[in-house]
Amino acid sequence: QLVESGGGVVQPGGSLRLSCEASGFTFSNLAMYWVRQSPGKGLEWVSFISFDGKNEYYADSVKGRFTVFRDNSKNTLYLQMSSLRTEDTGIYYCARDSAFWTPTWYFDFWGQGALVTVSA
Amino acid sequence: EIVMTQSPATLSVSPGQRATLSCWASQSVSTNLAWYQQKLGQAPRLLIYGASTRATGIPARFSGSGSGSDFTLTISSLQSEDFVIYYCQQYDMWPLTFGGGTKVEIK
Numbered sequence: 001q002l003v004e005s006g007g008g009v010v011q012p013g014g015s016l017r018l019s020c021e022a023s024g025f026t027f028s029n030l031a032m033y034w035v036r037q038s039p040g041k042g043l044e045w046v047s048f049i050s051f052d053g054k055n056e057y058y059a060d061s062v063k064g065r066f067t068v069f070r071d072n073s074k075n076t077l078y079l080q081m082s083s084l085r086t087e088d089t090g091i092y093y094c095a096r097d098s099a100f101w102t103p104t105w106y107f108d109f110w111g112q113g114a115l116v117t118v119s120a
Numbered sequence: 121e122i123v124m125t126q127s128p129a130t131l132s133v134s135p136g137q138r139a140t141l142s143c144w145a146s147q148s149v150s151t152n153l154a155w156y157q158q159k160l161g162q163a164p165r166l167l168i169y170g171a172s173t174r175a176t177g178i179p180a181r182f183s184g185s186g187s188g189s190d191f192t193l194t195i196s197s198l199q200s201e202d203f204v205i206y207y208c209q210q211y212d213m214w215p216l217t218f219g220g221g222t223k224v225e226i227k
Contacts, residue, residue, distance in 0.1 A: 043156075043164065043207055045216040059215050093163055105211035106154040108175060110163035 002094050007114030014084050018114050020077040020094030028052075028072035031097040033107060034079050036116075038090040046092070047079065051101055062088075084118045091115050122146050122210050126219035132227040139195040141222045143208035148188045152212035155184055155193045158221075159204045167206075168193065198224070 006018040020032070034046040047068040048057040056068055067080040077094050091113040098108035123146040133139045143153070151171035156164035166175040168184035171191055181196040195202055203226050208219040 042220045043209075043218040045218070048216075057214060098166075098169070104169070105152070105216060106166065106169050106209060107156075107164070108166045108169075110165070112163055 002096065002109065002111030004092065004094055004111045004114035007092065007116050009117045009119060010084055011120055012084060012086055012118055014118070015080070015082040016084065016116060017081070018079040018092055018094075018116070020079075020111055022075045022077070022096070025096070026100070027075040029100040031103040032068075032070065032077045033095045033097070034068060034077075035093045035095055035107065035110075036088075036090045037093070037113075038087075041090075044090075048103070049077070050103065081116070084116075086118050089116060089118045121215055122149060122213055122217050124208055124210055124217050124219035126206075126208060126222045128222060129220070130223045130225060132225050133198055134227045135200060136197050137227075139198055139202070139224055141193040141195075141206055141224070143186075143191040143193070143219050145189045145191075145210055145212075149210040149212035151187045152210060153184075153186070153191050154209045154211065155182075156207045156209065157202075157204055158207065159201075164207065195224070 001023045003021045010016050031050050049068045053070050065083045070077045093110050093113045095107035095110040097103045125144045127142045153171045155168040158164040172184045183194045185192050205221045205223045207221045
């Protein structure tokens with residue numbers, strides 16, 4: 001199971017931290033991702049973090065503003081979002097990779113999502 | 121960035137009939153292609169990876185084919201729960217990118 005939390009309403013330029021608590025599988029062995037979906041729109045990959053937290057990748061649209069990190073002792077994934085823009089509004093899903101240690105780069109299980117609204 | 125294009129945007133099909141959804145990549149992605157199903161108000165669910173391998177628990181009526189730049193998701197006999205939205209995703213190159221989706225609706 002993946003359960004996101006931390007969503008809410010924030011003003012442009014503000015910050016927010018999302019959490020994703022994992023259970024029922026060996027979280028520390030799997031790469032994780034954040035994927036977002038804007039209202040009425042499709043899906044956009046946001047970030048990747050390797051199983052050990054040593055490697056991170058970001059979409060150009062969030063690079064320099066968002067930071068992904070994880071605490072394997074707490075089975076929790078995080079997304080720290082700063083300098084938020086109206087176009088960052090959407091549902092943010094955490095998703096897991098399908099294979100231990102070496103990522104496959106597709107998403108075999110998703111959380112239910114956390115809604116982030118950036119509005120004045 | 122590899123651009124993924126899905127066609128049609130909306131597909132009208134009668135229950136029990138076959139649905140064929142298309143996905144094109146702006147450059148070759150080999151077979152590094154996944155399909156997801158998204159029901160209203162829910163998170164996406166993995167259907168197919170490696171262009172043609174069904175994910176765990178996915179019914180046999182779902183099948184994927186293709187390689188390179190041209191891919192197809194086929195639903196052999198549409199059930200009521202299949203009338204939702206489908207997305208393709210390439211994972212051959214960063215950034216990971218999705219198609220715009222195909223909505224399958226009841227005819």
